[in-house]
Structures are given as structure tokens and as C-alpha cells.
Amino acid sequence: MNLRINDNFLLLPESYLFSEVARRVKDFQDANPEVKVIRMGIGDVTRPLCKAAIEAMYRAVEDESKTETFHGYGPEQGYSFLRDKIADYDYGRRGIDIRPEEIFIGDGAKSDLGNFFDILAQDLTVAVTDPVYPVYVDTNVMGGRGGKRNGEHHDGIIYIPVNKANGYVPQLPEQCPDVIYLCSPNNPTGTAMTRDELRKWVEYARENGCLILFDSAYEAYIHSSDVPHSIYEIEGAKDVAVEFRSFSKTAGFTGIRCGYTVVPFALKGKDSNGNEVSLNRLWNRRQCTKFNGASYISQRAAEAVYSPEGRKQIMETVEYYMGNACMMREALSGAGYEIAGGIDSPYIWLRTPDGMTSWEFFDFLLKTHGIVGTPGSGFGAEGEGYLRLTAFNTHEATREALQRIHNA
């Protein structure tokens, strides 16, 4: 067959991070069957869904069983019972005016983050932080914006280092991108941007005419009062930012699938004749054409998360994980490790000791303590010399892991 493929896919590096982690863990476990390996690299929630969401799903299934309450195709943008709740609870009650029509319900943040470029010109310059959530880079490479691959980097992408030297705060780049991805609280560094830090970015975007794609998947984990929950807490952000949210980490929906994207009416792009076009209008058109809505059952579950019981239950789970994060911060800094994160996110970003590489430290933790982390170098060149630990394990396993480090 002479069928041509999208060559851009061949520019993607093999994603071997998690398979290599799994291989090394298996080799170790085979050689040391008596060691109970503790997994601190888990990038998924582990606690069950809250009762309010489960009960809402049972009711939604019941609805689907009767002609009178059956729901077939729903609105592509999401049901208004959910969009109204989001506009009220996540925005209105925080003093932010977001209309339900500016909110698009989807099947999670990853798809929307990956699809958003459908409505933008295909040759824009893109900036990401380094280390980075790989979805931002890989989807741009697939879309032909990566340029040539050059070691760890792609020539066409602007990388903004986030490391100890800058206190894990992304600094404004000299070269101005058309689009910049920001993730706060951040995966993988676990750190979060304060209101003042984010304000600089909003002002920069307004001055330079660039679009911020703001990923706040970990919003529910924020504990610091100077860390904004939404980019729209910053004045003027509605003119320059799209916000991506998800029920995945907030409410344990990684397997249920539901998230949403906010595209404010104020957000305008330009067509090739220089005329202003509403991004909300284009995203709506895109969704109506390529997406048929998140399932009725998922959306009923998401709605239940906003009930008084639902809110209480999901916050109990968030606090369960954050209890682990707190223990980890204390024990690891007590053991002399340099750490970041774990205050506004379930991730701890650990500096490797004695100049070890990320993989050397990974092997050390595995072989000496039977603990599995994720090598920071897997998230970008600037992640070299770091390791990511997550707070998604049980209290018991987390405590035991920390005890092993303490007793060493």
C-alpha cells in the first residue's frame, strides 16, 4: 500500500519510562522475592469513588432503564445540570463570573488538552515547562510543531526550565511563544504558582498576545492561601487563558472519565484576514463535530460531587492523600533530602543525593529500601537529578517506606 502516514509520529521518542520502571522492578522482585516492594511512583488515584458519586451512578443507570427517563445522545457541550453546578461552585462562589456556556464537559482533561489545537493555526510556536506533563509536548509533535528532535528536546518547542535555581517557578521566556502550557499545581514537580507569579504570566500573555493553556487538574489539593484555584482569579485572564479541569484527581474519576474546559467568550483569535473570531464559538463547533458528549452516567456522578455530602467525601479522600504527602515531606527532609512539592499537590519532587542521576537514585531506592519512584529525567532534561514520589499509596505502605528510609 502507498498510503502515507503522519511522519510527525516518527519524531516522538519511544516512551519507555514506565515500561523501564516496570522491568527494573520485576528484575529486582524476581531476585529478591522476600522484599515487599512499596510503589511510590503511582500516577493514579487508589481510593474508591465517593459514596455520593456511586449512588448518583446507580440512579443514572436506573434512569437509563425506563423509557420516560432514558437519556440517549446528550448535548455535546455537556448537560446543563453539571455546567450550572461548575459555574456556581468552582467559579461563582470564588467571585469569578464564568457562564455555563463557557464550560465544555468532556471525558477528561487529557483529550481536551490534546485536541485544543484543532481550532488554532497549525504553525504556531509553543512553550512548555521542563520537566513537563508529556501530553503537551507529544501532541504538539504529532501536530507538526515540534521541529527536529535534538537530544531530549524538539527544536520547534520553547522549553522553560523549572528547577531548584529558580525555586521551581517558571520564568517568562525571552522568545515569545504563541501558546504556553502552564500546569499548577504541577505534575511532576508538585509545586504551585502563587497569585503574584501567575499574574506575571497573565500580564505577559496580554502584552504579547499569547494564549495560556492552563491545566489545573490538581486544584483540589491546594492548601496555600496565596495559590489561586483558577487562572481566572487573576484579572484579565479571561482574555488570554483557557482552563482545563478534571474530576480525575479531584474525585477519583480516572476510570469514570469526566472533565471540563473553560473557553471564555472574551477569548478571541484572528483569522488570516485579521478578523477577530471567538475561540468559544470554534471550540463549540469542534466539539459538536468530533465529540458526542461525556456519558450521562459520568456527568451525573460529577454532579453529585458538588452536593454537600459529595464535597465532604471527596475532600476526605484528598486529605487522606495529603496526609501521606505531609508524612513524606517531614520524613524525607528529616532524613536530609532536598524536596519540593507535597503542599498543594500529591507529588513530592526529590533531589537526588550525591549528584546521582535520576536512574541511579531510582536503583538505589529500589535496591536499598525496596521503594519505587519515577525518575525525574523521564519528564524532561531538567528533570535529571530528581525523582518523583507520589502520595497515592495507603497510609500504611507510605509509613513503612518512610520507616525504611529513616532506619537506614
Ligand SMILES: *Cc1c(COP(=O)(O)O)cnc(C)c1O
Ligand atoms: C492526571 C492529569 C490530568 C487529568 O487527566 P484526565 O484525562 O482528566 O484523567 C491532566 N493534567 C495533568 C498534569 C495530570 O497529571
